[in-house]
Amino acid sequence: xxxxxxxxxxxxxxxxxxxxxxxxxxxxxxxxxxxxxxxxxxxxxxxxxxxxxxxxxxxxxxxxxxxxxxxxxxxxxxxxxxxxxxxxxxxxxxxxxxxxxxxxxxxxxxxxxxxxxxxxxxxxxxxxxxxxxxxxxxxxxxxxxxxxxxxxxxxxxxxxxxxxxxxxxxxxxxxxxxxxxxxxxxxxxxxxxxxxxxxxxxxxxxxxxxxxxxxxxxxxxxxxxxxxxxxxxxxxxxxxxxxxxxxxxxxxxxxxxxxxxxxxxxxx
Amino acid sequence: xxxxxxxxxxxxxxxxxxxxxxxxxxxxxxxxxxxxxxxxxxxxxxxxxxxxxxxxxxxxxxxxxxxxxxxxxxxxxxxxxxxxxxxxxxxxxxxxxxxxxxxxxxxxxxxxxxxxxxxxxxxxxxxxxxxxxxxxxxxxxxxxxxxxxxxxxxxxxxxxxxxxxxxxxxxxxxxxxxxxxxxxxxxxxxxxxxxxxxxxxxxxxxxxxxxxxxxxxxxxxxxxxxxxxxxxxxxxxxxxxxxxxxxxxxxxxxxxx
Numbered sequence: 001x002x003x004x005x006x007x008x009x010x011x012x013x014x015x016x017x018x019x020x021x022x023x024x025x026x027x028x029x030x031x032x033x034x035x036x037x038x039x040x041x042x043x044x045x046x047x048x049x050x051x052x053x054x055x056x057x058x059x060x061x062x063x064x065x066x067x068x069x070x071x072x073x074x075x076x077x078x079x080x081x082x083x084x085x086x087x088x089x090x091x092x093x094x095x096x097x098x099x100x101x102x103x104x105x106x107x108x109x110x111x112x113x114x115x116x117x118x119x120x121x122x123x124x125x126x127x128x129x130x131x132x133x134x135x136x137x138x139x140x141x142x143x144x145x146x147x148x149x150x151x152x153x154x155x156x157x158x159x160x161x162x163x164x165x166x167x168x169x170x171x172x173x174x175x176x177x178x179x180x181x182x183x184x185x186x187x188x189x190x191x192x193x194x195x196x197x198x199x200x201x202x203x204x205x206x207x208x209x210x211x212x213x214x215x216x217x218x219x220x221x222x223x224x225x226x227x228x229x230x231x232x233x234x235x236x237x238x239x240x241x242x243x244x245x246x247x248x249x250x251x252x253x254x255x256x257x258x259x260x261x262x263x264x265x266x267x268x
Numbered sequence: 269x270x271x272x273x274x275x276x277x278x279x280x281x282x283x284x285x286x287x288x289x290x291x292x293x294x295x296x297x298x299x300x301x302x303x304x305x306x307x308x309x310x311x312x313x314x315x316x317x318x319x320x321x322x323x324x325x326x327x328x329x330x331x332x333x334x335x336x337x338x339x340x341x342x343x344x345x346x347x348x349x350x351x352x353x354x355x356x357x358x359x360x361x362x363x364x365x366x367x368x369x370x371x372x373x374x375x376x377x378x379x380x381x382x383x384x385x386x387x388x389x390x391x392x393x394x395x396x397x398x399x400x401x402x403x404x405x406x407x408x409x410x411x412x413x414x415x416x417x418x419x420x421x422x423x424x425x426x427x428x429x430x431x432x433x434x435x436x437x438x439x440x441x442x443x444x445x446x447x448x449x450x451x452x453x454x455x456x457x458x459x460x461x462x463x464x465x466x467x468x469x470x471x472x473x474x475x476x477x478x479x480x481x482x483x484x485x486x487x488x489x490x491x492x493x494x495x496x497x498x499x500x501x502x503x504x505x506x507x508x509x510x511x512x513x514x515x516x517x518x519x520x521x522x523x524x525x
Binding site: 056059061085088089091092093095096097099100101102112113116117162 | 305389390393394395397398400401402403404405
């Protein structure tokens with residue numbers, strides 16, 4: 001039997017003490033997150049607790065007020081426009097409501113970034129779009145339709161196709177199963193899992209859907225009051241001993257997360 | 269009293285902040301119009317939207333304005349036996365003033381509103397953030413082509429509007445007021461100078477820039493939800509209309525004399 005010394009891999013994404021305010025309302029009060037390469041982290045928390053703001057700060061869509069955000073060891077807070085743009089190219093992201101471009105057919109949506117980055121013929125782009133969406137269980141002819149002609153579940157698949165089309169190193173999912181029935185939600189989860197594994201990507205997901213979190217996450221972090229109150233393996237989230245986590249994970253009406261407490265935590 | 273002063277202070281600060289935001293937005297918009305990459309397909313789409321699809325509304329507006337102008341000026345000038353000047357009054361009024369202003373206001377209503385609504389909807393549905401994540405600068409992809417198309421298309425629209433407006437005056441002059449067609453035409457051209465037309469076209473380019481800028485600015489900074497987009501649309505039309513009227517005076521005063 002051989003012995004090997006293993007050291008923890010260098011984290012792909014590190015957020016330390018990240019703060020963000022809107023006017024006099026402080027949404028993030030010091031977010032600390034680490035995501036290892038090829039790890040899948042889910043961020044959970046009540047509505048308005050700052051999960052989406054955390055994701056937008058990570059991508060530089062919102063400018064964090066303080067703290068540190070590092071991607072592969074490179075500091076992103078205070079980075080220039082070009083550095084941010086280069087960093088964003090390494091991410092694929094799906095938005096809560098798809099954010100597909102209404103005025104473009106599906107094939108142009110899916111290959112949007114590829115066509116910005118490299119010269120390709122219309123036919124090449126259509127072929128790539130067809131191949132990507134068929135991997136996600138959609139019929140190839142869908143590429144000629146427009147987003148408004150698709151169901152919610154199909155739009156989520158197209159959004160996923162757009163995020164993975166150029167094979168990014170890191171994938172961000174904002175509420176990937178919101179508004180979907182449980183069966184379609186399960187299908188989306190398995191497609192996410194499959195895509196993340198196939199690409200060897202690092203994934204960060206925001207979700208309220210605990211069934212989805214259990215399926216796709218290796219690690220879970222819960223945000224409350226603008227900070228991470230618990231972070232650990234998904235398998236341990238049922239027995240953290242933290243009342244807020246227990247209430248949220250089990251969807252209980254009674255507990256410390258009353259509507260008034262949530263509003264107070266948000267600074268409303 | 270203190271509350272009153274606080275209100276004034278708050279409003280003044282908000283106004284100055286809005287001016288600052290608009291100035292920064294304008295600077296960025298102008299800068300991205302000249303920086304590559306150029307989104308020619310987007311530009312083409314906007315040129316068709318602004319230039320081609322605005323033709324009917326601009327044509328109808330200037331046609332009837334030219335017709336009314338011929339009737340009104342005839343009524344006025346007949347009182348001191350100066351009916352002969354109707355053709356000159358019509359052509360100068362249309363080319364120097366009515367053509368650009370009316371076309372500008374009509375396009376502000378049609379295009380300014382649609383730009384604000386489209387970009388505002390993209391804002392509230394995260395499509396603008398999506399552009400950022402897809403290696404595309406929203407200012408360059410969404411705003412720059414609209415600014416260029418607005419600035420280029422309005423002069424062409426106004427030129428066509430001028431011709432249609434003068435034609436409207438001709439129809440009324442000849443068929444309603446009994447002018448001799450060749451005399452009306454010669455009077456139309458006799459006192460018209462090249463600078464009359466170019467002044468109108470310069471105004472049109474300024475109006476086109478302002479309409480696109482206001483439509484994009486209000487859409488880009490749209491508030492959340494349907495109400496936010498609705499307010500952005502209204503603000504785009506109102507602010508571009510006011511700016512058209514103000515800049516109309518400024519450009520006229522600049523070239524006066």
